[in-house]
Amino acid sequence: MIRVFPDAEALSRAAAALFARAARRTVRNSGRFIVALSGGQTPRRTYERLACPECRDAVPWEAVHIFWGDERCVPFEDPRSNARMAHEALLRYVPIPAHQIHPIRCEGDPETAAARYEALLRSFFVEAPPRFDLILLGLGEDGHTASLFPFHPAVTEQRRWVAAVPEADPPRVTLTLPILNQARRVVFLVTGARKAGILREVLQEPPDPLRRPAQGVRPGPGRVLWLVDAAAASELLSPR
Numbered sequence: 001m002i003r004v005f006p007d008a009e010a011l012s013r014a015a016a017a018l019f020a021r022a023a024r025r026t027v028r029n030s031g032r033f034i035v036a037l038s039g040g041q042t043p044r045r046t047y048e049r050l051a052c053p054e055c056r057d058a059v060p061w062e063a064v065h066i067f068w069g070d071e072r073c074v075p076f077e078d079p080r081s082n083a084r085m086a087h088e089a090l091l092r093y094v095p096i097p098a099h100q101i102h103p104i105r106c107e108g109d110p111e112t113a114a115a116r117y118e119a120l121l122r123s124f125f126v127e128a129p130p131r132f133d134l135i136l137l138g139l140g141e142d143g144h145t146a147s148l149f150p151f152h153p154a155v156t157e158q159r160r161w162v163a164a165v166p167e168a169d170p171p172r173v174t175l176t177l178p179i180l181n182q183a184r185r186v187v188f189l190v191t192g193a194r195k196a197g198i199l200r201e202v203l204q205e206p207p208d209p210l211r212r213p214a215q216g217v218r219p220g221p222g223r224v225l226w227l228v229d230a231a232a233a234s235e236l237l238s239p240r
């Protein structure tokens with residue numbers, strides 16, 4: 001499912017509204033909403049929209065549990081930190097209990113950090129493998145998503161839920177495809193002309209997850225939604 005928006009602002013508003021609807025519905029049904037946030041810059045505006053004074057009450061924050069799809073192994077104060085970006089754009093403005101925010105702490109060794117985050121997931125989730133209610137993802141120009149990079153062993157990891165990517169600069173920790181594909185719903189947020197080429201490849205070339213890891217995100221029918229702006233969609237071949 002692909003929805004094209006005129007620009008990034010319209011996309012961010014729709015993404016925030018989708019998050020709020022999903023949160024309300026899920027909390028009504030199960031009493032909590034477990035989400036993994038995307039890093040990178042694209043989701044910032046969506047997070048800011050969720051935090052805006054007239055918007056923040058749309059989400060039952062007291063029942064929301066926040067995880068991340070990946071993290072750069074830098075201190076929280078580092079502008080590259082995904083946890084810092086979410087805190088600045090959203091989390092410091094909403095009444096979510098601090099113990100329900102679970103950043104991936106990996107200032108040191110990514111392998112240790114990956115094992116520690118996996119242990120956290122195992123202690124938090126009743127079912128194995130864990131099923132997030134919603135996972136937000138971005139798309140890199142090389143086809144990566146979360147920190148699953150082309151031709152990296154983490155892409156084909158089937159046993160571990162969290163993997164280390166020590167070769168990245170900075171090193172990273174990422175959820176693996178088996179976990180991403182367990183999610184009840186995955187929403188990709190993609191904006192900008194820079195992503196037009198890779199978006200066409202990911203959506204319209206035959207699946208090759210090792211070459212384009214975003215193509216490995218296939219949780220099942222109707223569970224992946226692509227929110228893209230017109231610039232990113234500009235190379236999509238319209239259905240004949």
Ligand SMILES: O=C(O)[C@H](O)[C@@H](O)[C@H](O)[C@H](O)COP(=O)(O)O
Pocket residue numbers: 038039040041042043069070071072082137138139140141144145146147
């Ligand atoms: O930690 C990260 O970098 C993200 O998880 C990564 O997968 C990101 O979503 C893409 O690289 C797109 O990044 P932009 O949104 O900044 O283009």
